[in-house]
Amino acid sequence: PRAEAQAVASRVLGTAGPLAAELTPHGPAALRRRFTRALAFCGSVTAVLLALWYWKGLPAWTWQAAIVVTVAAIPLAADRYRSLGHTTAEGHLVTRWGSVVRRHVALEHEGIIGWNLRRSFFQRRAGLVTLTATTAAGRQGYGVWDVELAEALRLADQGIPGLLTPFLVNGGPAGR
Structure with missing residues (x-):
């Protein structure tokens, strides 16, 4: 249960903040x-199955099932967005992501040994970045998914002040 997980995490962290x-x-x-990721994939599969049904005689239930999956992807995409979030609180980077398996991480700033900023082609076009806090423990890195670049730089500077300063020009990113 969520309340039990929060109680255990509070005991481990020493604070509930x-x-x-x-x-x-x-x-x-x-x-x-x-939404684009969920619907583009499901819609493409539906279109291929529909074409195969029309031209190659594939059973109709295949594309009909794909439509059901496409419709089911809509609330899943909305839930995945609702679960995205981040903050810094009481010396911790807090991030949350996922839907079916939701992850909520509170990483102490002292445990962060570096940052990785990663941008895919589509993230770059949308003005987003994935900021990963690198650590020597646990999963070795914890991400803040699809956050604006300026916000990612602000979070990184709060976590390890001055670390990214040599890579910034006039308070912003030095290059794309």
């Missing part, structure tokens, strides 16, 4: 990205 902190939701570009 990072877990109770209000997360900053990600912007409309992240919302569009969630």
Whole structure:
């Protein structure tokens, strides 16, 4: 149960502050990205199955089932967007992502040994980046998915002040 998980996490962290902190939701570009990824894949599969049914005699239930999956992808994409969030609270980077398996991480700033900024072609076009806090423990890195570049740089500077300063020009990114 969620309450039990929060109680255990509070005992481990020594404080409930990072877990109770209000997360900053990600912007409309992240919302569009969630829906585009879900519907583009499902819609493409549906279109291929529909074409195979029309020209090659594939059973009709295949494309009909694909339509059902496409419709089911809509609330899943909305839930994936709702679960995105991040903040810094009481010396911790707090991030959340996922839908069916939702992850909520509170990583102490002292445990962060570096940052990775990664942008796919589509993230770059949307103005988004994935900021990964690198650590020597656990999964070795914890991501803040599909966040605006300026916000990612702000989070990184709060986590390890001055680390990214040599790579910035006039307070912004040095290059694309």
